[in-house]
Amino acid sequence: MQTVRIGFMPLIDCAVIAVACERGLAERRGFRLVPSREPSWAAIRDHVAFGMLEAAHMLAPMPAAMTLGLGGPQIPMIAPLSLGRGGNAITVSEPLYAAMEAVDPAALTGPRALSARALARLVAERRGAARMRFAAVFPFSCHYYELRLWLAAGGVNPDRDVELVVIPPPRMVENLASGLVDGFCVGEPWNQHAVTQGLGRIVATKADIAPEAPEKVLGLRRLWSLENADIVTRLTEALVEAAAWADSHPAAVADLLAKEAWVGVPASLLLPCLEGTPRFGPQASLTPFPGYQGFCDGPTNVPRQEQVEWLIGQMILCGQCRDTAGETIRRIFTPV
Incomplete structure (x- = not known):
């Protein structure tokens, strides 16, 4: 059984990976998903770039930055799946x-x-x-x-x-x-x-x-994804199933993420975010905020075009890339 090592940061939106691992959604599809809790986003970038991880929970701009060689080695990437919205x-x-x-x-x-x-x-x-x-x-x-x-x-x-x-x-x-x-x-x-x-x-x-902004994505090296196309398809299927389950089981997700292996904070801190009732101040009551944190973004969880365009615009606005990089970035966020 092939193993896929997947990195994540201890955040609520690692829930899709946690659910897929804990509920055996990869094994049902004939491969093993091995999670790796990472200390920083820079560590995730480097571990994916140098082959220590096959896949990762990534900030939406990270695959674009890696593909363009911004802040690190130039590694062509793809991001075929959204892992979270809001939060x-x-x-x-x-x-x-x-x-x-x-x-x-x-x-x-x-x-x-x-x-x-x-x-x-x-x-x-x-x-x-x-x-x-x-x-x-x-x-x-x-x-x-x-x-x-x-x-x-x-x-x-x-x-x-x-x-x-x-x-x-x-x-x-x-x-x-x-x-x-x-x-x-x-x-x-x-x-x-x-x-x-x-x-x-x-x-x-x-x-x-920025309600139109993307958030977290599944990041994969383009070369690895081409060499393992069947595994990538099964991986994305497992994560889409996990996202749907996570959105409909907030209390169970809170209990799962409370484990030290995942986020490691009390479930009571996690559940208000998952139920859309965050607290804005120490003495404030829980605030109804539908959609504050979620995982499903359409039936396939593919990053939407308007999200990609927003991302390109912000990277250009901040001077991180030229407008000529737009087409390269668009190709990263396409379904497998």
């Missing part, structure tokens, strides 16, 4: 939230996409002081693009007014607690973790900033 949020520290509320309370009660207007007021007041520091999970991530879009919508220049750094998702909360960052954009459950510990508040979500 990202921007969380700021409690001291920063209090300062934003003091200078512009209306900005924090209006549309969340414009809540950075309060931050812009602070930046103006603190001109000449040390810049505030915000983290995203990887330079080639929708988190990075969404954080920049949120800042810019509020009148904050993301290149001049603040400092942007990269921190792996599981390390976000400890860096917020220590004061090394003032806020971050990360996938769940790490926003909920900061909120329930009284360390921060969610000021905007992916749905507020």
Whole structure:
């Protein structure tokens, strides 16, 4: 029985991989799926690039960056499947939230996409002081693009007014607690973790900033996928089945992801995200938010064309690639 090693990060949207592994969906299709919990997105990129993993849970821009040779070796990739939608949020520290509320309370009660207007007021007041520091999970991530879009919508220049750094998702909360960052954009459950510990508040979500944006995908080396076309077909079938099951069994998924081998946080932290009732602040009630986190995206989970176009636009806007790279990127996100 052929083995496929698949890397993942401890996030709620690794659920599709977790369900496929724990429910034996690969074995039913004649191959073995072996999960590998990874410490960072850079580790996933490198382990896929150098053949230590055959497949991986990836940020949607990662296969494009790898194919173009951005930030690492140039490795042609494909991303035939979406593994998750939603789940990202921007969380700021409690001291920063209090300062934003003091200078512009209306900005924090209006549309969340414009809540950075309060931050812009602070930046103006603190001109000449040390810049505030915000983290995203990887330079080639929708988190990075969404954080920049949120800042810019509020009148904050993301290149001049603040400092942007990269921190792996599981390390976000400890860096917020220590004061090394003032806020971050990360996938769940790490926003909920900061909120329930009284360390921060969610000021905007992916749905507020870029509802059309993709999120996580299945990343495969193009050469490996051509040499193992039958396995790739069976792998995608298993993951599509897992996505449908995960969307319809939120409590079971929460219990599964609570295991140390997967995400390793209490199920009580995971379930509100899966049920669409996240908490935005330490004293806030659970907020009805249908579709906050999900796994199915159409019957085949193939990344949609509008998602790919959004991604290309953001990579160009951030100066990560030229507009001539568009056609190369489009070919990455095609069904097998």
